[in-house]
Amino acid sequence: MSLNTKRLQKPVLPYNVHCKSCTTTLTRQDAQTGKILKIQDEMFHKSCLKCSVCQKTLGVTPCYPVHAFSSVFRCADCHRAATSPKCHACKLPTFEKCVSAFNAYWHESCFKCRWCKKPFKRQEYVVHDGGAYDEDCYYRVVEKIDMSNTRIKIVQHD
Numbered sequence: 482m483s484l485n486t487k488r489l490q491k492p493v494l495p496y497n498v499h500c501k502s503c504t505t506t507l508t509r510q511d512a513q514t515g516k517i518l519k520i521q522d523e524m525f526h527k528s529c530l531k532c533s534v535c536q537k538t539l540g541v542t543p544c545y546p547v548h549a550f551s552s553v554f555r556c557a558d559c560h561r562a563a564t565s566p567k568c569h570a571c572k573l574p575t576f577e578k579c580v581s582a583f584n585a586y587w588h589e590s591c592f593k594c595r596w597c598k599k600p601f602k603r604q605e606y607v608v609h610d611g612g613a614y615d616e617d618c619y620y621r622v623v624e625k626i627d628m629s630n631t632r633i634k635i636v637q638h639d
């Protein structure tokens with residue numbers, strides 16, 4: 482074999498670079514076949530970079546470090562989920578559409594009377610024991626006052 486037939490390949494990466502995730506040494510071949518991803522000065526196999534929450538392979542999709550300078554990442558969805566406030570009722574992330582009431586966040590659809598599960602009329606509610614009740618249910622169920630009778634009386638007086 483003559484020297485001419487031997488292709489000289491420049492090393493693309495230093496030899497002591499490891500995939501931050503699986504700790505295997507990254508090879509020139511990995512680099513040449515586009516299998517390596519560099520994020521924040523750390524090298525990863527594309528296939529090794531998974532969302533730390535849903536385990537989806539991140540590949541080239543935008544990904545977010547769990548903490549600043551962390552080499553643990555989340556996909557955009559899981560990042561959004563982790564950083565948005567949790568709904569006080571169902572404990573799931575609220576994302577954009579949410580109601581803020583008595584120092585808690587709620588999905589619009591979750592913010593309803595704890596007793597009758599109906600949404601509040603005019604956003605009027607009474608807070609009791611960490612839950613929100615519409616006036617009727619609050620007086621009837623919590624205070625045990627039958628408001629329907631009271632109302633009838635008021636109407637009659639008018």
Ligand SMILES: [Zn+2]
Binds near residue numbers: 525
């Ligand atoms: Zn790896």
Ligand SMILES: [Zn+2]
Binds near residue numbers: 537
């Ligand atoms: Zn994810």
Ligand SMILES: [Zn+2]
Binds near residue numbers: 568570571572588591
């Ligand atoms: Zn909810």
Ligand SMILES: [Zn+2]
Binds near residue numbers: 597615
């Ligand atoms: Zn109610």
